Amino acid sequence: MVSSFHVDARALALVGSHATCETEHVPETRRRVVAVVGPTAAGKTALSVALCQRIGGEVVNGDAVQLFRGMDIGSAKAEPAERAGVPHHLLDVLDVTQEANVAEFQRDARAAIDAVRSRGATPVLVGGSSLYVRAVLDPLDFPGTDPAVRARWSAELESRGPEALHAVLEERDPQAAAQILPSNGRRIVRALEVVELTGRPFTAAMPGYRSVYDDLVMIGLSVPRDVLDARIEKRVAQMWADGFVEEVRTLRAQGLERSMTASRALGYQQVLAYLRGEIGEHEAIAQTTAGTRKFARRQERMFRKDPRISWLDVDDHALVERAVALASSA
Structure with missing residues (x-):
């Protein structure tokens, strides 16, 4: 996959000129x-x-x-x-x-x-x-990904919808489910993937x-x-x-x-x-x-x-x- 957040000269280019407002001496x-x-x-x-x-x-x-x-x-x-x-x-x-x-x-x-x-x-x-x-x-730190596991849960998302998968997440990781909207299919899939791959709650890595x-x-x-x-x-x-x-x-x-x-x-x-x-x-x-x-x-x-x-x-x-x-x- 193409890097989603590639930072190049254009991404870091200044937008417009610096403000004319005098900057405070801090x-x-x-x-x-x-x-x-x-x-x-x-x-x-x-x-x-x-x-x-x-x-x-x-x-x-x-x-x-x-x-x-x-x-x-x-x-x-x-x-x-x-x-x-x-x-x-x-x-x-x-x-x-x-x-x-x-x-x-x-x-x-x-x-x-x-x-x-x-x-x-x-x-x-x-x-x-x-x-x-x-x-x-x-x-x-963000856990790695497994294309096969991700694809399987993505297919489940397409066939069953985000609300049904959110219910699955509630069973497997209630804390993660409480933090993810039932309509946010992508994050639900990611949470289920992490739980499956690591055997730990999706939120366990939160410091x-x-x-x-x-x-x-x-x-x-x-x-x-x-x-x-x-x-x-x-x-x-x-x-x-x-x-x-x-x-x-x-x-x-x-x-x-x-x-x-x-x-x-x-x-x-x-x-x-x-x-x-x-x-x-x-x-x-x-x-x-x-x-x-x-x-x-x-x-x-x-x-x-x-x-x-x-x-x-x-x-x-x-x-x-x-x-x-x-x-x-x-």
Whole structure:
């Protein structure tokens, strides 16, 4: 398989010019690693860009869907203007026919962080998936794979569906099942493969909350549930208004359905079902909204377990100042 997260000159190229905002004099943060985390629609993109402008940072993407070229509207990928001249890395590095692989992402995200630090800048990892964020920051080791075992479970997924396989996973590894959405067939297959190959739970390799970086600062965005629900509903409506269906139609013509990773992404999965005539458009919108709300709750639940995260109120008028202070603290 072609490397899913190959980092080349294009992947590490700067997006736009450096921001014109004057950078604060915080030399002690230059080689620090900062992570901005939280649920979807919390405002991580805006905060990370403002933070980078203030501390001389560069964004390293930690969102699996934003790795794919063309998956822009559904992933809320920041447009060039929204990036405000701040360099962004690991955006648009995969075709939609490829598969995202967390082990390869770990390697390439760490390489991007090293490259940013070598320039004397501060890498700011931005993501909403606890697994992807921890894969970069923590000493996670990912078990190998067996094509025959993977193919067998993949065939089971096709014939029985993700919910049925999720029930199997609940029997074999309840903790893993609690952390994986019943609709996420790819991760369910991977968990069952690991359990079969290692004889141990899929989550057994998860270490305690310790980082491979000694100078890590983690900032979490806290949003009241009712506010977050309203934001998600507004975001989904805006996705449709911005041409989300046409985006998916175009990507489908490019082979979107051949990638289990890309085709299963929230929103994309629902629009594909609509385009195949399996559900109506209103149902696709409703399923996307409900699925995103459920996913956001799971994101926050997973991140709240991490004692390293300093949580900031998204509605705090001094949000950026507080984030800068955390990133600049000794």
